[in-house]
Structures are given as C-alpha cells and as structure tokens.
Amino acid sequence: MEILIYVLLYTYIFVIGLFFGSFFNVVGIRVPLKESLMGRSHCPNCSKTLGALELFPIVGYLILKGKCKKCNTKISIKYPLMEFITGVLFLSSFVFVQYDMIEYILIVLFISLMVIVTVSDMYYQTIPNLFLIIFLPLIFALRILSPIEMWYDGIIGGVIGFGFMYLIALYGRFRYKQDALGGGDIKLYFIIGVVLGYQLVIISLFFSALFGLIYSMIIRKKEGYLPFVPFIFAGSMLTYFVGSGIIEWYVSILN
Ligand SMILES: [Zn+2]
Incomplete structure (x- = not known):
C-alpha cells in the first residue's frame, strides 16, 4: 500500500515536471523575441497550431512522430528532451532533499x-x-x-x-x-x-x-x-x- 502511494506521488511530480518543462520551452523561446506567452504553440514554419493532445509533453512529440502534420517540417528533439530533463530533475531533487x-x-x-x-x-x-x-x-x-x-x-x-x-x-x-x-x-x-x-x-x-x-x-x-x-x-x-x-x-x- 505504501509503495503504491510513493509510485503515485513520484509519477505526479514527474508529470508536473514535464508540463513545467513544456512551459519553460515556450518561455525560453518567446521571451527573448518579446513574444506573448499566451497563444498556442505552433509550427515555426507554417504556423499550424497544435491540437490538445499534441500539446501534451513528450506524448505530443511522439504522436506527431517529430514532424509538423501540415508541412512535414521536423520538430526539434530539443523540445521533448528539455521536457524530459525537467521531469527527471523535479523528481530526483524531490527524492534528494528528503522533504525539506x-x-x-x-x-x-x-x-x-x-x-x-x-x-x-x-x-x-x-x-x-x-x-x-x-x-x-x-x-x-x-x-x-x-x-x-x-x-x-x-x-x-x-x-x-x-x-x-x-x-x-x-x-x-x-x-x-x-x-x-x-x-x-x-x-x-x-x-x-x-x-x-x-x-x-x-x-x-x-x-x-x-x-x-x-x-x-x-x-x-x-x-x-x-x-x-x-x-x-x-x-x-x-x-x-x-x-x-x-x-x-x-x-x-x-x-
Ligand atoms: Zn508546419
């Protein structure tokens, strides 16, 4: 029973980290260009906006097979990679600090x-x-x-x-x-x-x-x-x- 709670907690922190990572991608790419943080993510080539499921960290990248659905432009592996790294670090530091x-x-x-x-x-x-x-x-x-x-x-x-x-x-x-x-x-x-x-x-x-x-x-x-x-x-x-x-x-x- 206790193990189940840990699995749920750790999964939750990891997934939260994935979503934050996705947001940090947007911040790191848009803020230097003084673009708004509002507005949906879109293909930099043809401006096609992403669907709800495609916005999901990592999963979106896998669904799209790393390419824009409309114009076939390759989506950089950096996006899911930064999401994954954020998830892993949010989780591993949670374990590391031991409830501090x-x-x-x-x-x-x-x-x-x-x-x-x-x-x-x-x-x-x-x-x-x-x-x-x-x-x-x-x-x-x-x-x-x-x-x-x-x-x-x-x-x-x-x-x-x-x-x-x-x-x-x-x-x-x-x-x-x-x-x-x-x-x-x-x-x-x-x-x-x-x-x-x-x-x-x-x-x-x-x-x-x-x-x-x-x-x-x-x-x-x-x-x-x-x-x-x-x-x-x-x-x-x-x-x-x-x-x-x-x-x-x-x-x-x-x-
Ligand atoms: Zn496109």
Whole structure:
C-alpha cells in the first residue's frame, strides 16, 4: 500500500515536471523575441497550431512522430528532451532533499531558471537579464532561509562563482583576443554559487568545463558558437547531487 502511494506521488511530480518543462520551452523561446506567452504553440514554419493532445509533453512529440502534420517540417528533439530533463530533475531533487520543502522550492526554482536559459542559449546564444533579475532575489532569499551551513555560505559561493568566471573571461580575452564567455554566463554563475555554496561551486566549475571540453573535442561536428549554458546546467546539477560525497571522499583519503 505504501509503495503504491510513493509510485503515485513520484509519477505526479514527474508529470508536473514535464508540463513545467513544456512551459519553460515556450518561455525560453518567446521571451527573448518579446513574444506573448499566451497563444498556442505552433509550427515555426507554417504556423499550424497544435491540437490538445499534441500539446501534451513528450506524448505530443511522439504522436506527431517529430514532424509538423501540415508541412512535414521536423520538430526539434530539443523540445521533448528539455521536457524530459525537467521531469527527471523535479523528481530526483524531490527524492534528494528528503522533504525539506524550502530546499525543494529553491532547487525547483533553480532548475526552472536553468532550463529556460539553456533554451535561450541554444536558440539565440543569449541569456536575457530579465530571467536572472526575476530568479536571483527568490533563490537568494530561500538560500538564507535554508542555509548550507552558515547563512552567508551562499553569498560567498556567489562571489566565488562570479569571480572565477570573470577571471576566466578576462584570461580568454587576453589570450585569444575574443570573448569566450558571455556576460550572461558570468552573472549566471553568481546564482549557481548561491545555490551550491562556496565549496561545491568550485566542483561545479570543474564539471561544467569538463563537459564542455568533452563535447567540443569528441561529439561536436560543426565549428562556431558553442552554447555553454547546457554544460553549466549539467555540471551544477551533478554537483548538487554528488558534490558533498566528493568532498567527503576527498577529505577521507587525505586523512
Ligand atoms: Zn508546419
């Protein structure tokens, strides 16, 4: 009986996450163009609007077999992928925080911000300030209410995250005479530092850089702009889940 309740609860959180992911796709794609969030999703090529069932996250994509019904234009796999990632992260962080509801709201807000800016970065190579301005005060306030250890750990984390990224950007400009990192990435890392605290933020920088490096060296086929936010997202989430374990392990081998 108890298992059934858990299955229902987890399924519910996952599906809620799918719908939020679907909404974040819309926000990340429309807000940078200053388009209204109202109005139904439509094919970018022929403007055919989606039917009720086709609006359902992931299921809609499968029903349409990844193509517009009217003009056959391919629908990007990014849509269902971002929906799925949001669902998985809403659920896995719920399990991870173990009923600490303030921490859960904080991490859900963080996941929401990261999905939105990942979408914006992939489509337009930009992180609109508006998103950072909306989410920063909320995440900051929640981190004070749900401190990592001391109440100021998040603030130090933010300063370190921002400072590190700023130095990397300065180095890139000096060394390669071009901007490797955008201002948005640097500001975003302030928020990541607030979420992770000063110890984990450093681990997340390592993971983000590692993922970006692996992708650009092994998987990437074409040259040009590489959106860095997807790697920052992956690096910071992985750190959120396993970072404390890494620190404990590191301390134990030193002793
Ligand atoms: Zn179409």
